[in-house]
Amino acid sequence: MSTHAVGGHAATARSASGTRRSGDGRDRLFRRSVTGVVIALALLWLVPIAWALDTSFKAEPDTIKIPVNWAISHFTLSAYSTDFSASDIARWYINSAIVGVIVTVLTVFAASMAGYALSRQSFLGKRVLYVVILAGIMIPPQALMVPLFREFQAVHAINTYWALILPQVPAPIAVFIFKKFFDGQPIELDQAARIDGASWWTCYRRIALPLARPAVAAVSIFTFVWTWNNFLWPFLAATNQTMMTIPVGLGTVIPGTGITNALQMASAVLGALPLVMVFLLGQRQIVEGVAGTGLK
Amino acid sequence: MTSAALPSRTLPASRPRPGRLRSGELAGLGFLAPFLVFYALFLILPLALAAIMSLFNTSLVIPGLGRFVGLSNYGELFGDTFFWQAMWHTVLFTIVSTPVLVVLPMFLAIAIYRVRRGQWFFRLTFFMPYILPSAVISLIWTWMYEPGYGLIDGTFHFLGLGAPGWLSSPHLVLYSIVIVTIWWTIGFSFVLFLAGLQDIPQNLYEAAELDGASWWTQTRRITIPMLGRTITLVAVLQVIASLKVFDQVYLITQGGGGPNYSARTAIEYIYDQGFTSQRVGYASAASLVLFVVIMAISFAWLAVVRRQEKGV
Numbered sequence: 001m002s003t004h005a006v007g008g009h010a011a012t013a014r015s016a017s018g019t020r021r022s023g024d025g026r027d028r029l030f031r032r033s034v035t036g037v038v039i040a041l042a043l044l045w046l047v048p049i050a051w052a053l054d055t056s057f058k059a060e061p062d063t064i065k066i067p068v069n070w071a072i073s074h075f076t077l078s079a080y081s082t083d084f085s086a087s088d089i090a091r092w093y094i095n096s097a098i099v100g101v102i103v104t105v106l107t108v109f110a111a112s113m114a115g116y117a118l119s120r121q122s123f124l125g126k127r128v129l130y131v132v133i134l135a136g137i138m139i140p141p142q143a144l145m146v147p148l149f150r151e152f153q154a155v156h157a158i159n160t161y162w163a164l165i166l167p168q169v170p171a172p173i174a175v176f177i178f179k180k181f182f183d184g185q186p187i188e189l190d191q192a193a194r195i196d197g198a199s200w201w202t203c204y205r206r207i208a209l210p211l212a213r214p215a216v217a218a219v220s221i222f223t224f225v226w227t228w229n230n231f232l233w234p235f236l237a238a239t240n241q242t243m244m245t246i247p248v249g250l251g252t253v254i255p256g257t258g259i260t261n262a263l264q265m266a267s268a269v270l271g272a273l274p275l276v277m278v279f280l281l282g283q284r285q286i287v288e289g290v291a292g293t294g295l296k
Numbered sequence: 297m298t299s300a301a302l303p304s305r306t307l308p309a310s311r312p313r314p315g316r317l318r319s320g321e322l323a324g325l326g327f328l329a330p331f332l333v334f335y336a337l338f339l340i341l342p343l344a345l346a347a348i349m350s351l352f353n354t355s356l357v358i359p360g361l362g363r364f365v366g367l368s369n370y371g372e373l374f375g376d377t378f379f380w381q382a383m384w385h386t387v388l389f390t391i392v393s394t395p396v397l398v399v400l401p402m403f404l405a406i407a408i409y410r411v412r413r414g415q416w417f418f419r420l421t422f423f424m425p426y427i428l429p430s431a432v433i434s435l436i437w438t439w440m441y442e443p444g445y446g447l448i449d450g451t452f453h454f455l456g457l458g459a460p461g462w463l464s465s466p467h468l469v470l471y472s473i474v475i476v477t478i479w480w481t482i483g484f485s486f487v488l489f490l491a492g493l494q495d496i497p498q499n500l501y502e503a504a505e506l507d508g509a510s511w512w513t514q515t516r517r518i519t520i521p522m523l524g525r526t527i528t529l530v531a532v533l534q535v536i537a538s539l540k541v542f543d544q545v546y547l548i549t550q551g552g553g554g555p556n557y558s559a560r561t562a563i564e565y566i567y568d569q570g571f572t573s574q575r576v577g578y579a580s581a582a583s584l585v586l587f588v589v590i591m592a593i594s595f596a597w598l599a600v601v602r603r604q605e606k607g608v
Contacts, residue, residue, distance in 0.1 A: 026510075027510040027511055027512070030510070030511065030512055031511050034407050035407065035411070037407075038404060038407045038408060038411075038418065041404065042417070042418055042421045042422065045421050045422060045425070045479065045482075046421055047447070048425075048436050048437065048440055048447075048479065049424075049425075049436070051436070051439075051440065051447045052435075052436045052439070055439065063445065064444075064445050065445075066444060066445070066450070066453070067450060067453070067454040068444075068445060068446070068447060068449075068450025068451060068453070068454060106334075109330065110330040110331040110334060111331060113327045113328070113330060113331065114327065114328050114330070114331035114332070116327055117323075117324045117325075117327035117328045118328070121323060121324035121327065122321075122324065123321040123322075123323075123324030123325055124321060126324065129328060129332070133331075133335065136335060136339055138590075138591055138594035138595070138598075139339055139343070139587075139591070140536075140539075140540050140586075140587065140590045140591075141339070142540045142542060142563050143540070143563070143566070143583045143584075143586045143587040143590065144339070144342040144343060144346060144583065144587070145566070145567070145570075145583075146346065146349075146566060146570040146571075146576055146579045146580055146583055147341075147342040147343070147345035147346040147349060147576075147580060147583070148338065148342045149570070149571075150345060150349070150354075150576060151337075151338075151341065151342060151345065153356075154359070166334070166337070166338060167338040169334045169338070170331065170334040170335040170338050170339055172335070175331060199323075200323040200327065204327070225427055228429070229427075229428070229429040229430070231429065231430050231431060231543045231547075232542055232543065232563075236571070246429065246431070247429040247430065247431040247432075248431070249431075250429070250431035250432060250435060251430070251431035251434060251435075251543075251547045254435065255435065255438070255547075255550060261439060261442070261445065264435050264439060265435070265436070265439060267435060268432045268435040268436050271428075271429060271431060271432040271435075272428050272429075272432050275427050275428055275429070276424070278427075279424065279427050286427065287419075287423070287487055290426075290483075290484055290487045290488065291487050291488060291490070291491035292491075
């Protein structure tokens with residue numbers, strides 16, 4: 001919705017103002033200067049990323065020149081290769097991918113079934129359960145890290161994939177998104193199938209879920225990005241370097257590698273890369289997901 | 297409503313026997329079960345555990361609850377200057393960052409909404425940092441602030457502006473991190489405002505055009521008032537997110553909470569108590585206090601939204 005519609009609206013707004021006769025000079029000057037400020041801010045916003053890239057391609061001595069400068073006297077990718085050979089970053093990539101994919105699959109599975117039940121089926125206590133799940137949207141998981149750690153400590157599961165994956169699955173907001181989506185689907189298809197004797201599972205699996213592909217895509221991409229980026233819980237649950245995810249490794253191990261500026265920026269770039277790719281693939285879902293937050 | 301419609305409409309055909317009804321009930325709960333299991337184990341149980349452990353002197357390194365201490369954890373907490381200091385940093389962080397994170401993205405969204413060519417460039421530029429992990433952001437900005445060699449500090453040196461000690465001055469470090477946070481998260485509010493702008497009816501502008509209203513007047517009289525709901529939403533989401541701030545502060549100060557704990561936030565205080573001092577019971581009490589504050593703000597906001605919707 002958002003990306004195309006924004007462009008479309010902008011165009012109508014433009015053509016509307018274009019037909020205007022009173023090309024008021026002061027107004028135009030004002031608008032020009034606003035555009036100028038926005039362009040300046042956009043360039044400013046790019047500077048940290050450009051600086052990180054610039055540093056990552058430098059040889060280490062180049063990064064500590066005074067006065068500070070952008071010049072790369074000797075372009076090299078050695079920081080990147082050192083990163084892979086000297087740190088566990090390859091392992092962290094694998095961990096992040098495993099955790100991200102499994103959390104996403106489980107979240108979509110559990111949340112879409114729950115959303116389907118709340119939308120289509122009638123059962124005792126449905127209303128209460130719905131309110132309880134909705135209230136969960138507001139629970140700040142960060143405030144529950146200590147007891148959650150205690151739970152996993154009690155079953156000796158710290159530094160396991162179980163600990164990294166399971167607590168990230170319950171996302172009440174995903175249930176809400178699926179329920180809303182199923183509410184908007186025509187009920188007749190399910191009814192017809194039910195009359196023909198199809199089970200609820202068949203209705204959900206063969207009819208409702210395939211029709212809910214946009215919701216599945218949005219929830220998947222969002223969950224994946226959120227899980228991939230999550231820092232606090234994986235930081236607590238993985239103290240062993242081989243169990244760390246990308247953010248935990250980059251946040252806690254890489255800064256301790258001494259004065260290796262190029263290496264640190266190469267790590268930052270490597271940490272950013274998968275997200276940039278996911279973003280370019282799923283831009284619409286991500287932007288719409290954010291835009292839908294709380295707007296309902 | 298759909299759920300109510302389904303049984304009544306399907307009743308004659310699909311439910312010849314009353315036994316059918318009970319299987320339907322079971323199916324509903326069965327579909328909810330997987331989610332409810334996760335929900336109970338990893339959101340409700342920790343909450344209950346926090347409430348229980350806050351009444352005990354539970355330790356990280358000793359199994360079990362420890363000794364029952366009544367409300368003494370809470371008593372100690374309310375007299376603990378370090379706890380209040382951390383709460384204050386969190387509030388200060390919220391007070392400083394929220395206005396910027398409401399006004400600046402609103403300005404950007406309004407300005408960019410009308411740009412015809414290259415709009416994608418602006419959207420990408422302002423939104424991209426938001427999807428990067430906190431660890432990447434922290435690496436980049438620690439290097440930006442690096443004394444002497446980082447781009448920001450180095451440029452200050454070069455211009456003869458001295459070294460303000462971005463991350464080493466207790467007066468400055470929290471503000472340096474606010475700057476990072478603004479850069480990182482502006483895209484979130486920016487996208488919410490772009491969505492809000494789409495909901496403003498175009499004919500309002502057309503009418504204003506005919507009356508010869510300038511762009512600035514239109515913005516002030518139409519756009520900003522019509523964005524009221526989005527402004528509330530963005531402000532509340534920013535406040536809630538700021539109360540939970542941890543990642544970038546912890547990472548940029550390298551776990552130390554800044555010089556003299558000058559940037560330690562509430563979550564970091566809970567982390568320090570629970571994991572560094574290993575006082576799980578005490579940390580649980582602090583968690584619950586923070587939890588109640590955040591939930592109270594969320595519910596207050598929900599009440600406001602409900603009333604706004606009824607008013608319309």
